[in-house]
Amino acid sequence: MRIGIVFFPAVGPADKPATTYFAEALRLVDLAEEAGFDHVKMVEHYFFRYGGYSPDPITFLAAAAGRTTRVRLGTSATIPAFTHPIKLAGKLAMLDAISGGRVDAAFGRAFLPDEFAAFGIPMDESRDRFDEGVAAVKRLWTTENASFAGRFHSFGPVTLLPRVVQHPHPPVFVTTARSLESVATAAAEGHHLQTVPNAMTQDELAERITLFRAEWAKAGHARPGQIHLTMPALVAEDGEAAMAMGKYDEDRNTEAIGEAVAAWGRTSSSAYPGYEKMANIGKRLSFEEKVAQDKLLVGTPESVLAQIEGVAARYGGDDLSISLGVHSGHLDVERVAESLRLIADRVLPKLS
Template structure:
């Protein structure tokens, strides 16, 4: 089993951005020193839910300050990206990290973000699949042409070329059997779960993953990547004091997904109180 840390660069209280980034870099360096296997960074936009619009810019800095730890994104939101430019960025990351990078992709889910990029959320899956196809071709072959629904490209070879062949490992975030199976069949690792995932949900996702492996007809074993929030403390009292922040995270994600949460100057206006945490758990 391998373990990593997840960097969301989240700040319910809107602390200064410089402080948020300095703290994330300190966490990454410490994770490498402690022997963790991965640093995983998430892309989000326009709210205090996440201060990291481009994980691809953070990873090279962490790579320069660390020795052994590997990196991934979880996730780059493909429908919000130009896949041609992203393929170039992935090749650069592979070189700058000396082959220590993997790339997690997602379809995206926050209506709030999609609206502000002028992208239709209901087309995210079709855009994802076309973008992934194009990125894979650009990284693994030369003289690529593409005529798709969303992107067109005359004969092109991206430079630089990745050092990992045919390309760095890819992940996909999902929790459905059909999407897991599609991802496995296309050579992607599967990441599932979430910060507030219960053990029951994790176990259920494991069973779904086993079904997906059979459906995809890929060899066993396959890597199964789980994201789950963990807080290590010397006292139960201290651990409970962090509960409102976990509840804030979950409520904010749901509110932004439905585009139903007020955001004022970037601050997601989610209740952050112990009372709110208790009502969340009881509800």
């Protein structure tokens, strides 16, 4: 099983300056490169403490590319609805060139009402904009003198420069937390899966993984599919200390997402059935229940290894990877760096 890290800042200026957060995150990128982690990822969000320090993950990944030579660099995920496909395809192609062909391009639909409102885009259009945006980006990556005529964007003939390094194009991931339709469509079209166990029950996650694998096999793709699970993680020598720090971090993160999803209390969209319930996100499982259900990987190196082995046994396969959420910004970076070292030294070797 391959293990990487993902950055999801959940702080704002009152908590930590952006300059400090990014200096800390890039220090952890260096550690991930040296310690043998598989990949580094960054999210895209706006305005709120929940991800707001990362309106453009590609900018962060370009900085990471300049100080690494080995780790994969992934978006987690970029939002086609908020960017013209020529701009998005060009930025990712440029990152692929800068990094020497290490980009994993994950795309998502977005789900926060305030973000859609700020961009002036109806939420009901999100699925169509997502599908069209990904198709247009792939067209630009794979076709010279490319033309495209869609509902939202039309262009061409144009030849995108620089050309992508990876052929036929960087691996494409679809990020989804709820939609079975999105999982099935992703597999049918040869797009890999990125999802968040914390957003669903174990049975729901198993259903989505099983569906993805079945649809991938049915489509007959020549290459194997990939499934990336995004899971917050914190490891310490002292299990009680790890739990205390993990609970503090998770409580602060829950506060941040609560602010970001509050608009769902006054919003509904046919493209997001049931999302009105997200306004009550803080009333769901306790921290201890999340750890017990392997939604959060928290504890000693040995206990977290056991959690990961449980995840592998439950959902396993050579296609499975985990992206560890390691630095929301609430904990001292020294504690986070020590957590990564412990995982590298005492967890990763047992998984190879």
